Amino acid sequence: MGQKRLLGAAAALCAAAGLTLTAPHTATAAPAPSPSPSSDACSYVSSDFRPTLTYGDTGAAVRQAQCLSNTWGGRPPELAVDGVYDTVMLKKIEWIQVCHGLPRSGVVEGRTWQVLYHPALDCYVPYPA
Incomplete structure (x- = not known):
């Protein structure tokens, strides 16, 4: 139970920093939004x-x-x-x-x-x- 809470808190921190949690111990930068349509x-x-x-x-x-x-x-x-x-x-x-x-x-x-x-x-x- 403690691990799930810790992962949830880590995911929330990453989201607040503009990062996405991709695996239990790694985070990557979220893709930048496209300024114009493709x-x-x-x-x-x-x-x-x-x-x-x-x-x-x-x-x-x-x-x-x-x-x-x-x-x-x-x-x-x-x-x-x-x-x-x-x-x-x-x-x-x-x-x-x-x-x-x-x-x-x-x-x-x-x-x-x-x-x-x-x-x-x-x-x-x-x-x-």
């Missing part, structure tokens, strides 16, 4: 459907690109997922392209889709004013 949360189109998107386009593929850009580590600004490729989206896509060493075209095509699905942790290029 690309799995974006399901407006199949991940295999990667059409070329340009300013003025509309539809589900644009929603997918908007959603994916919001999961990207270099966040600003959060785009409205409304399916309209507007000037705010254009500016963000160009910034994401620059952050990855891609040509600043604003066109979402193969390489840009690739970085949207596999986002960088962060970008050290300042977001344009």
Whole structure:
């Protein structure tokens, strides 16, 4: 009975410290919560459907690109997922392209889709004013 009480107290202390008790005498750090949804949360189109998107386009593929850009580590600004490729989206896509060493075209095509699905942790290029 004393051992169970001791383990319960240890588990409570670990929980208070942000740790999880994984075995009777070991503790590991709890995983950090994700700051944004993963690309799995974006399901407006199949991940295999990667059409070329340009300013003025509309539809589900644009929603997918908007959603994916919001999961990207270099966040600003959060785009409205409304399916309209507007000037705010254009500016963000160009910034994401620059952050990855891609040509600043604003066109979402193969390489840009690739970085949207596999986002960088962060970008050290300042977001344009």
